[in-house]
Amino acid sequence: MKRTAFFISDGTGITAGTLGNSLLSQFDGIEFKKVTLPYIDTLEKAHAVALQINAAIEEDQVRPIILDTIVNEDIRACIAQCNGMMIDVFATFIKPLEKELGVHSTYTVGKSHGIQEMNRYKDRIESVNFAIDNDDGARTQQYDRADIILVGVSRSGKTPSCLYMAMQYGIRAANYPFTEEDMALQGLPDSLEPHRAKLYGLTIDPFQLAAIRHERRANSRYASLDQCTLEVRTIERLFRQEQIPYINTTTFSVEEIATRIISEARLVRQI
């Protein structure tokens, strides 16, 4: 059975979408068609949304799930006219919070960021730039400024993990790809040795590595299962021998890899 789910917001829709996806992922057997509608901040847009919801009801022949974080009551009311199952996130939690905190909420739509947000923006840009500058072992001389250095074979997930840590948490994450030459060494490459305490390893199932590499360079030695198996075995042995903590990324999303590393390496979220 197909079911449409609308995540509706007067802002970016990130909160509604994150919560909605998280809740619906608890229902395995149902196929959801998810529609995120951000910036619904006028009655005119709300009317258009109502039409869209009614069209979905017509098509699905079952009422949709509507999860919203809209603050303005008139806009909500306009959408609530539709025959959907409406989950009102803010109303559910804001009232008890107001009571607990003993103040009224400001309920401000699409707040622009003040000084705190400006600093957050700068921290974030700085750490994203750091991740790009220090991607793929490009500039090992900046490693003393890094919060963490991810190490692993090519295509084991280092770059997206670094960028996610930078973007979401303002962490300065560098990464260093182990080449065949590096792995022929007894021990760590010279450029990594002084930064031993910052190293964190990524490993991956050789089959998956081969599939990922195959998309980059089809039918190459680089993408062959033999080569991938050899590299993964070698790097895992090195991680154990050098006592570098590591994580197997095979079944994890980028979010999970990043948050697990932050948690296990006890990194401090900067933003």
Added chain:
Amino acid sequence: MKRTAFFISDGTGITAGTLGNSLLSQFDGIEFKKVTLPYIDTLEKAHAVALQINAAIEEDQVRPIILDTIVNEDIRACIAQCNGMMIDVFATFIKPLEKELGVHSTYTVGKSHGIQEMNRYKDRIESVNFAIDNDDGARTQQYDRADIILVGVSRSGKTPSCLYMAMQYGIRAANYPFTEEDMALQGLPDSLEPHRAKLYGLTIDPFQLAAIRHERRANSRYASLDQCTLEVRTIERLFRQEQIPYINTTTFSVEEIATRIISEARLVRQI
């Protein structure tokens, strides 16, 4: 008044953190100390969390806000012993959803990703790689594969916006920085002309641009207010003249810039 807020999860903590930050941002006058505790998936970890919460109560002399997305009832019960204001996100919404959908939720902790998630991972890595490869006008020959090409002066927020779109939505976003030579032209640079329909402009307040550039290259002509003002005026004139849609990034977070562009340029979220 200081108040501690705990966002607790048996997974990454992203849902709890996103919702928690969003709810608390509605309360302007209160200073929150926010603590995200991911991967609380054993009773042992729950006991440690309870100690941490009790320590916060001792210090703040007021009960904390606890927002959790923990599935396991024993683990929740252990944390619920503390004297906090507990907001149970899943229990609040899962029961009504079960009734609506006519099925029981699977309530699975830290689900590993199946084939769908694997494809999502690949799409995402591919788009992140695309953003890095096509950062800063590096490789204009790939522009025919781009979903969007952000244009603007140096440091106007192009790179983080591209990476955010790639990471969160699997959108292939390239960016092209306008140099002084480009802006001396009548019209668009040759490499952009064929891709006119994909262009989206970023502009920024000259004061903020000067502040950001100052951090990169202090006291340079590049970072001077005169130079920044001149560049911003020139690029905005160009956007209008060439009918390139554009957004002023000054008061927006990276999330907002990215989601607004996606919404206004009607890009399709790929993941």
